[in-house]
Structures are given as structure tokens and as C-alpha cells.
Amino acid sequence: MSKIDIRHPHSQPMAKARKSLEEVAAKLDERFDMQSRWEGDTLHFTRSGVDGHIALEKDALHVTAQLGFMLSMMKGQIEEQIRRVLDEKFA
Template identity: 55%
Template sequence: MSSIDIRRRHSRSQKEARAAVERIAKHIAEKFDVEYGWNGSVLDFSRAGVDGHIALEKDEIHVYARLGLFLGMLKGPIEAEIHRYLDEEFA
């Protein structure tokens, strides 16, 4: 089983960072057909073959995903897409 583990520092307020993470989640949900929901300051997401979270901390975003066998073969493109969304929202 493959995993993606990305940490990115940010300097936004919690409100701004949460809105940015929400936009990222919507993009990911549309592109990869995942379901997601907030649990406090953690956005949990899942679908067949992947589950994970985006944890929103005071000055850091932590993205973690466990990929099943099929999606594990696509780890590189999926990880690149997540980095692209993070760059767009937090650069």
C-alpha cells in the first residue's frame, strides 16, 4: 500500500486557510470522485482505494493519503496534482 504525506507551511488565518482547504477538497472531489467532510480542523476524505485527511494546523497544512493497489500505481500524478492545488492556494 502506498501513501502520500505532504506538509506545507502557511501564514494565513485559520479562516482563510480553511476556505483554501475547502477549495482544494472540492477540486479533488471533482477530479478523483472522493467524498469528504470536516471533523474539527481535519478534513477527512475517502473513496474506494484511497482514504486520508488534510489537517489544518496554525501554520501548517498536512495532507496524508493511503492509496490502494490501483491508485498506488498513480501515486506520482496524484501527488503532483495535490502539490499543484497547494501551490495555487498557499503560494
């Protein structure tokens, strides 16, 4: 198994940052059949081969995920896509 661990700064108010994360989660849910749910200020997401969360902090997002065997081979590409989406939504 492989782990993703990304910290991404943001300067959005918490309510706006949460809404932006909800938009990202909706796209992931639709595109990759992800299941997501909020627990406090943490968005948990899961699907076959992936289990992770995004902690929404006052000035940063902390993305962590465990990738199963098959997705571990694509870790670099997955991290690149996560960073790209975070840059778009939270630049």
C-alpha cells in the first residue's frame, strides 16, 4: 500500500473553503464512484482501492489517502491531479 500526504495552503474563509471542497467531492463522487461524508471539518472519502480524508484547517488543507495495490502504481499521477485541483480551487 502507498500513502499520499499533501498539505495545501489556502486563504479562503472556512465556509467558502468547505463549499469548494464539497464541489470537488461531488466531481470525485461522479467521476470515480467515490463515497464521501463530512465529520466535523474533515471530509472522508472512499472507494475500492482508496481510503482517505481532507482535513479543512483555518489556513490549509491536509489530504491523506491510503492507496491499494493497483492504485499504488499510479501514485504520482494521482498526486499530480490532486495538486492541480487544489491549485484551481484554492489558489
